[in-house]
Amino acid sequence: MSSDVPDPTDIDAAAVESVRIEDEMEQSYIDYAMSVIAGRALPRVEDGLKPVHRRILYAMHEMGVTSGSSHRKSSSIVGETMGDYHPHGDSPIYDTLVRMAQEFSMRYPLVDGQGNFGSMDGDPAAAPRYTEARMAAVSEELLSDIEKDTVDFSANYDDRLQEPDVLPAAFPNLLVNGSSGIAVGMSTNIPPHNLGEVIDATVALIENPEATVEDLMDHVKGPDFPTGANIVGRDAIYSAYKTGRGRIRVRAEFEVEEFGNDRERIVISELPYQANKARLVERIAEDVTDGELEGISDLRDESDRDGVRIVVELKRGANTEVVENRLLENHLEKTFGVINLALVDGQPRVLSLKETLQEYVNHRREVVRRRSEYDLAEAEERAHILEGRLRALEHVEAVVDLIQNSEDRSAAKEGLRETFEFSADQADHIVRMQLGSLTSMEAVEIEEEYEEVEVEIERLEAILDSDERLDSVITEELREIKDEYDDDRRTSIVEDAGTVTHEDLIPEEEVLVVMTEDDYVKRMPVDAFDPQGRGGKGIIGADVKEGDRVTAVFRANTHDYLLCFTNHGQVYRLKTYEIPEMGRTARGKSAVNIIDLDPGEEITAVVDTDEFAESECVTTVTRQGYVKRTAGEAFENIRTTGLIAASLEEGDELVDVEVTDGTGDLVVATEGGMTIRFEEGEVREMGRNARGVGAIKLEGDDAVAGLVATGDAEDGRSLLTVTERGYGKRTLLSEYRTQSRYGKGLIDIKTDDRNGPVTAVEAVDADDHLIVMSERGQIMRTRAAEISTVGRNTLGVTVMDVAADDAVASVDVLPAVEDGEREASDDAE
Template identity: 80%
Template sequence: MSSEAPDPSDVEARTVETVRIEDEMEQSYIDYAMSVIAGRALPDVRDGLKPVHRRILYAMHEMGVTSGSSHRKSSSVVGETMGDYHPHGDSPIYDALVRMAQDFSMRYPLVDGQGNFGSMDGDPAAAARYTEARMAPLAEELLTDIEKDTIDFQPNYDDRLQEPTVLPSAFPNLLVNGSSGIAVGMSTNIPPHNLGEVIDATVELIENPEATVEDLMEHVKGPDFPTGANIVGRDAIYSAYKTGRGRIRVRAEFEVEEWKPDRDRIVITEIPYQQNKAKLVERIAEDVNEGEIEGISDLRDESDRNGVRIVVELKRGANTEIVKNRLLENHLERTFGVINLALVDGQPQVLTLKETLEEYISHRREVVRRRSEHDLAEAEDRAHILEGRLKALDIIDDVVDLIRNSEDRDEARTGLENEFGFSEAQAAHIVRMQLGSLTNMEAAELEAEYEDVQDEIEYLTSILENESKLLGVIKDELRAIKDEYDDDRRTSIIEDVGTVTHEDLIPEEEVLIVMTEDDYVKRMPVSNFDPQGRGGKGIIGCDVKEDDRVTTVFQANTHDYLLCFTNQGQVYQLKAYEIPEMGRTARGKSAVNILDLDPGEELTAIVDTDAFGDDEFVTMVTRHGYVKRTRGDEFDNILTTGIIAASLEDGDELVDVEVTDGTNDLVIGTEQGMTIRFDETEARAMGRNARGVNGIKLEGDDAVAGLVATTEADERALLTVTENGYGKRTLLSEYRTQSRYGKGLIDIKTEERNGPATALKAVAPDDQLVIMSERGQIMRTRASEISTVSRNTMGVTVMDVEAGDAVASVDVLSVDVDTEESD
């Protein structure tokens, strides 16, 4: 007979099934997902534990590592758990054990750790061989009565042992300690709560099954995090309890102290749950170094074993409210996303607060019922034995004679059953009785014990027969646990006075916005620049690159909405504070990081939308002399990618923009010093996509330099400044109104000394000006410093421009800007 194995190709399969690979993949993935969901990632609603935590506690229970025993090496606990119940590697088991021992992770730690179990700074725990652990007293309450058939057991992974499917859980651990985990396609994030509050709510629901979430919230005020801090607002808490999902804002606890004259410090004593303290301090320091948060002089972490203490010292004169709000927006406030997802009968389910407590009460009802049945069976067995002993005492002489005359124990036991009617259990017990138990004192004790057992049987029977009494037992046991372990609430709930927005954190101040040809942009406080006399050189206002030049300087308030017009006829909208604030010598930040500019697109004009009123127009002029008016409301909804403000012919560019009201005259000035004034209504209002109409007839290579809106009663002067730093003021009344599209009148002589005109502004004598050169020099002066002369003159030196430099832009400061020199 051949011993060779048969050729596999000759062996026929018993059955062959044809399945679609999509169906097989789908079913296999579902099986895998459910394995992760039920076997690892999600807690059971009844005891609030995931399998790994349940197995760790049960292993410690079996090892006798209770709160009353000595500590055992964590590696020993991990080894027992891994070897007997959880064959998934020692690292995840130890990580779970460590978390159950961390008082900053668990509201009520279930493991009493000894050694280095990590810190709020993210420091890892020492290796398992260096730390020791035992069960915390509260953890034993989760296992109370586990030996009384209160819960079901299942075979362990290799069928050698039995492990519990759930723990009896004498308190609602799911809510008390919370849970978090990520399964396949779902996740859970349940916050911890105060033990006493949860127990009170559970008792309330037992007494009043019709209680609403609002009723339960009379007891459960909200989550109670181990690290304290504050929950902002109650609406989010109610939403989370009502629906099972919600977003709760958690804010650090801090106070402002005056530690030196005119200097405050912010002391942080509690931080949001699960926030890494060391990284928090590090991120604050980074923001200070990068200029995101100003006014901080020193930052220290003075935390110790007694608690958190982070000290933020402020500079003299710093605005404490602004620094505090910046810290709140970026660092001291976090959102805790509540997802109250747990396993109910092995299936994941999002639960409300009431449903969670109802499931727990149902579990405890089953535990108490099974425990009562177990205790009742034992009590009845004991009563049966006691009845036999008492009966034997009544006929003790006959019993002793029968036993003495029997050959062995079996014959004595049989004789007792047959002669006197004892049961098998009673006979066996009587045979094992000692002679000392026949005294009168023993008989009295038996009588007393029998009465006690009968009382116990009656009590247990009443529990099983009376639902309200069973629920009363649950309530009493919950109250006993509350009396034993309750503590004060750590997390406070403060009123929501409104979300801190980024705008709230920005102080309102007048700033200068500077833009360059290469689209670098920044803002600087106007107060950085003191007024100077006419003809000064100014000071450095921007460090431009060698091949770049300043194109525009513009004054705005940090809270203004700005319409930013580009040379290509596009318009964008942004808040002034979105432009980064930088020092005088900084180059600025690329505008492409703020606005979605196309290649070659440059900002040429900015309009403050606060200037808009009803029935107003955005009036634009191009380099080739076209004028267009568009109603202001067409610029109300501007996309982040910008919208078209004007259509341009090839080679043309948008130069300047004014806001008009339909009653203005328009004054257009050119680089060669010509001006024309005409009624704005001569340029009819058009849509955004229109090109516009001719405004001024240009000669040769002349081009438009600027636009001014004025009225017949306007007593201001037209300020014209040339590239070489010369300029003059001429009363606007000297510019007579003409028809649109004429050559205009001579405004200023633009010979070699002056250079081309670069800016036109309408100014009053008390106005202040900001003049900026292409190389970044900036000068603040008063309009009254510049002479008022007639048209067709040379003007005077306004700014001393160095060789190779030129005036780039001029802007008029608003009258409310502080004119005092800065300190």
Template identity: 70%
Template sequence: MSSDIPDDDMEVPAANVERVRIEDEMEQSYIDYAMSVIAGRALPDVRDGLKPVHRRVLYAMHEMGVTSGSGHRKCSSIVGETMGDYHPHGDKAIYDTLVRMAQDFSLRYPLVDGQGNFGSMDGDPPAAMRYTEARMDSISEELLENLDKDTVDFQSNYDDRLTEPEVLPAKLPNLLLNGSSGIAVGMSTNVPPHNLNEVVDATVHLIDNPSCEVEDLMEHIKGPDFPTGGNIVGKDSIYSAYSTGRGRLRMRAEYEVQQNDSGADRIVITELPYQENKARRVERIADDVNEGIIEGVSDLRDESDREGVRIVIDLKRGANVDVVENQLLDHHLEATFGVINLALVDGQPQVLTLKETLEHYIDHRKEVVRRRSQHDLNEAEERAHILEGRLEAVDTAEAIVNLVTESANREQAQQVLEGETDPTTLDVELEYPEVQSSFDFSKEQAEHILRMQIGSLTSMEAGEIEAEYEELQQEIEYLESILASEKKLLGVIKDELQEIVDEYGDDRQTSILEDEGQVTHEDLIPEEDCLVVITEEDYIKRMPADTFDPQGRGGKGIIGSDPKDGDRVSKVFRANTHDYLCCFTNQGQVYQLKTYEIPEMSRTARGKSAVNIIDLGDQEEITAVVNTDEFEDDECITMVTRDGYVKRTCVTEFDNILSTGIIAASLEDDDELVDVEVTDDTGDLVIATEQGMTIRFDESEVREMGRNARGVRGIDLEGNDRVAGMVATDDDDARSFLTVTRNGYGKRTLLSEYRRQSRYGKGLVDIKTNDRNGLVATVKAVETDDDIVVMSESGQIMRCPVSEISTQGRNTMGVTVMTTDKDDQVSTVTVAPGEE
């Protein structure tokens, strides 16, 4: 301090100055504040499952006599008593607590019986506290039972005028039954509610089997049980929450698909996920319908009443109910409940497993029952001691009456009864010489005897005293056995829990569903057949297959694609929007593709560059497509190249296809992969060439090879001939072998006409490839009731019934299948189911 300050103005120096670092002081002060919030406001106690404000509201109602058997009292009165005597915080926080304890959609087992408007699932606020009334619900009285028997410790209230319980005796495991939520400093709790029957069963099981595991307890507790019902999807998340104290539960609304009077579908929602605001949820569904996010909805209305939730969603006639259902699940009918089983254990916050939570509750109840039994034992022994004195007084009634009447005052009489004064000093003639020397009553007995009425000395009264004394002796013996045996003490706990179940037990309201996976984008795509078109310059698109009606053979078809100048259609294939496809390219690579990832466009659109979907390399084209749904582990992918090489590789080699693709076959020189079939080593392969030759041989002649193998020769090509395609068949195959040429001609020939030969032969003539027909474009195996979809390089597409293509023998010319322009030719053919 500066020496320039006059002595008169100097302050008196502190007696003790402690130098501290400001960061240390801030840290400690913050920790003290945090702990006061954690322990005194935000977190429940593991023993009774209550936060201080809940405990104080219930205790205030208990002290006011506002029990389940009394009349309702104004909530403002209850809030005022709580705030004035126990909880020195704002009335709004206390009233909000009181309201929540009365809401049957917030608590699984409400602790307060409310009368008036206590809010709703629509988020409506409760009426002001001056309008509402409340009293304790009967189940909440189980939390306070035996509070007057020294079962728990009491502490001073905030102004030291009164005392309040540190914790309630809690005859029921309230933390699990009603759950709890709260945000403290640096931590939060979110305990879900549960079913009383299940929790009691698990508690009893744990008492009987202390070494059991969480899995054993889950045989009794299936999962949380929310007051609003609904469903929990998946058991794994429940196990995670119970075994670690943390987890994320997927909640789903309860709904069903019905039909209205006009025959159109409707979705009726009858239960919502826990803590969902119903009115807001209906509003958001309506917004999505208006914005076109959810399609096919004609009407939406809330028909809920006091009996329960009922939200009706009417669909337009012809709308796909599965798609609407999945869209609702994706955006509106599912919610997540993040479990954080955090509670105070001996005043310290701990994240608890299910077993630990029940263990702490059992320990609490053991302490409560032990203290209660000791309290009852003390009272019983005190009463028995008094009765012993009364019985002795009855036996010596005349002597005691004479003694009392001759005593100078009450104090003298009590001294004689307690043996402190010799009765012979009194001027009284005693009838019973054996008691003339002295009496031997205790102080309590003497006081009680002096307060007795003359009428209580009758023989009838003596009989009643003896009966009461015998009952007390039995009670004392029972209480002593409880205190002497933990097994018997635990038996008392189990019996009391069973009484709770008998009184308040009910059925589970929330169902547990098997987890079939979360709703994905795929679930929102209608399942339909489509045609996928790919061009040489790797433009790709899909169109609904029913876009193209069947035509008679020989037509030109209609525009199915509009490739840019210089580009040509190279491939068209049929698939379902939900198919997972293996796409094989001319360079021997294979890629995996989901059909719905291909953009859907009109038939006149060019398509989208495939590099946005598949990472194709330069000069790489898709030449064959196989649906992975057809794969069985014992099957093979059989491939054929332009130069006539054929190989088989087990389908398991294609289980993990990278986004950049994997090698399907190693190619040499200018060879290309041209066609792929899924085979099972029991049939034959038929390979066709561009110049109209075919060869059929046993598939077993081609051994299984790895993905990097080139394969073996399947056909001996002459000159500049090249392979056009391949078909897998067997002896019982009644299908036809369809051959279509570049100039649009084709024919069907029964597969039985192609006799089996040895691999790597020259084969037999299938079709004449003269100037009229041109080279073979592709070959397919078809049935009579199939349709074929033929596409030209310029993008013309025609759908034709197979039955219109005549069946001919080998080495014939065929008939016109599709009429092509002079500068156009057939590019590809795919098979589609025929229309009924």
């Protein structure tokens, strides 16, 4: 190594400190994080301002750009702030200035702007060279008495000037205007409030330090957003005020108006806080275009400077309530996450409502105390001067002679101090007095001023000697600010009627669901089909395409959960309202868009249930005569791809399903007209993957047609049997004696060429209504009482007049109780 180059290892060891790099990085990151937290992102609890807000307002104060002055170019204000106090670039300073001037961002704007300062549509403000600003009157209250040593000052970034660490803040700005910011590892989001309500709560806390959050909420009803709208529910408000955190739902304000020929429109007049109006209208339009929001014919934004007005015109006949709820669900509600985080003594803290107000009160007490001390010192100094002037007036001739005969000012001052025992300040003041102040009128004025100063000294001393007097000053000043700036609450608080869900948008009604072999499905209102006499042809219930046929029709409520069992032994779960509603002559929608069916798989049975009782089982029967019971809880968690409901042998299919409770018997009917009745207990509970046990011995090519559960009460109930050619009969269940499982059974109905094979069996009461549907889509509703009650082994009567190329596909039962209720409702109308 060259002798001219110093050896880096040849250093005094005392100047080198060894540290672990991870420790250094950790400490450096902590220092950076605290710098961001305290210096950029979080407001102080005392004045509710971040450094950039505070520096802008103080710079305007120093420039004299107050509410009483003319507006000044924003670029000038930004430049002064950046040059003297905030060396972080002009863009963030101007952005902050703009926000403080926006009426839709600040509940009480701190800056009075002139020019384009942006809009609710997300439009940016004009460049700072085009806009002008000055302090708003309310912001001057934040800086009032700052010159009276009420707050601490620190050197600015280059030590040229002093800037306030916090503003005196004559009102609780943190709650009044709120704040938001993201720091390192934490964030704050404080909503704005009504100034009058916050001041009332502050006064209440001063008068009663033991007041609870509930007591303070008698005054502060909730956040008060500059854009108005509605807060949904009070529980979230209470949580936010109690813990400092909460999630508040804010809902737009709107009303329904009539216009044109029996048409309605929804007019939105207030939006949730911080909502982008243009983007909101755009998203509504996108949903209308995509078909996700139906019933809207036109959408316009008619907003102007006077306020928001978004018009949603509805189509004639559209369900207004459904459109309203869909708009609320996707567009007109917004959640405001409250995080009441602020800097307290330089440390971030999440504060309750009471803690926030208490910290403000403590700050205000310190401000008023320091101001009173400052004013007292000023008053005592003035009183001291006035005492000297009064004494000088008492000896005016001697004082004048002494001054006149003195060599210079210094000699005159010294002579006054020695002769009349004046203090240095008094002597200096007397020497500089004008002769005109020696008049008798002037003497009277000095005496009056001295008395006034003495009264002021007594008042200030009383404030400093009594906490009660100090608090009364704070209370009085707060009430004066309320009288000056208070206004009406803009945001209303409405009761929480529950979260709007997709299900809430669907009217609850009884419907018929029709399914075809090619997996087309639809639903129709039950009331669309009036009861007919037995033997009718019915009316069109579905437009079945060539080669397709109806396989099932069943009744359900639009809000019911349906378990759909297929011939392949799978089970799927869906809500009835997920099936599209269509007219009688419509074909339906492909079920593959609703249920993931395999090729050749079709739905053969549907169970209508929300949840199973502990004792209930799902009982299934297959075409080859196997029956089994599975606990209902095994079907509670069904994937979208379905579950196995029964294991089937090759060539077998699942035919029918019943929900049973173990208290009755099971009746299995075959296509050849045979039935067997046995106790449900003869079939033990099995898992979903089990095949089951034999229910009936089938002869020849016979196959199972259906399953009936008698239940624990069968008095007067009949077994309805309907054949493919539209014939059927009712036979009392009591005529079917109980046998052992897996027997040949008894003859139920003759299945000759006239009747054809059995299609469906149901347990019915005489007052029940029947829904019979043919493979070609004809549907008929009739009363069970229209079908004669006869014995077993008979031909039956015509239930439905089925065409030669058609056949009965399915039969479902409308229970008598529901039908009675429906008829009673019809009578009431």
